[in-house]
Amino acid sequence: MEIKATTINNYETIKKYNKAFVYRNSRFYISIFVLLLFLGWTVFIIYASGDIIMSILNLFVFLFLLTLMLYRWFIKPKMRYKKSNTKLKDIRSEYVFTEDLIHLTSKTESYSGSAEIQYSVIQNVCETAEFIYLYVNKHTAYIVDKKNIENGTVLELRNLLISKLPAKKYKCTKELKDK
DSSP states (O other), rough: OOOEEEEOOOOOHHHHHHHHHHHHSSHHHHHHHHHHHHHHHHHHHIIIOOOOHHHHHHHHHHHHHHHHHIIIIIIIIHHHHHHHOOOGGEEEEEEEEEEEEEEEEESSSSOEEEEEEEEEOOOEEEEHHHHEEEESSSSSSEEGGGGGEEEHHHHHHHHHHHSSSSSSGGEEOOOOOOO
C-alpha cells in the first residue's frame, strides 16, 4: 500500500515548524524560567531595596533579555526565510510512503530533485494538529502536511510510521494525546 502526501514549504509551514521546534526544546523552558526568576529579582529590588539606580538597571536588563528572546524565536525565523535560497522557497515536496521506504520528490520552478529515505534514518517523529515532522537529526525534519494525504488516511500513515519505528520515537503534541 502506498500513502501519498504533498507539502508546500512556504513561510507559514516553516513558521509552524519553528514553533513546534522551539516549544519541544528544553532551552525554551529554561530561558522562560530564568527570565521569570530575573523578573522576580527585579521586582524584589524595586520594592525591598529602594535603590532606584539598581532597579532601573535591572528593569533594562530584563527588557533587553525579553527582546532578545522574542527576536530569536519570532523575528529571526522570518528574516532567515526571506534570506534563504530563492530556488528552494515555496518548494513542493511529494512523499510516497511504502512498506520499505519513503520516496521524496521536491520541485520548484528552477529546481527538481528526488530521494529515497529509509525508515531507519528517521530519529524522531513529532505529530501536531496540522503536520507530521520526520526528524532525520536534531534540527532537521521533513514536513508532511496532514491535509494533503492521498491513498490513505492520517491514521494509516501514523500506524505505518509506528510499525517502522520504535514506540518511543513517535511523539504527539498534547492536543493530539487528549483526543
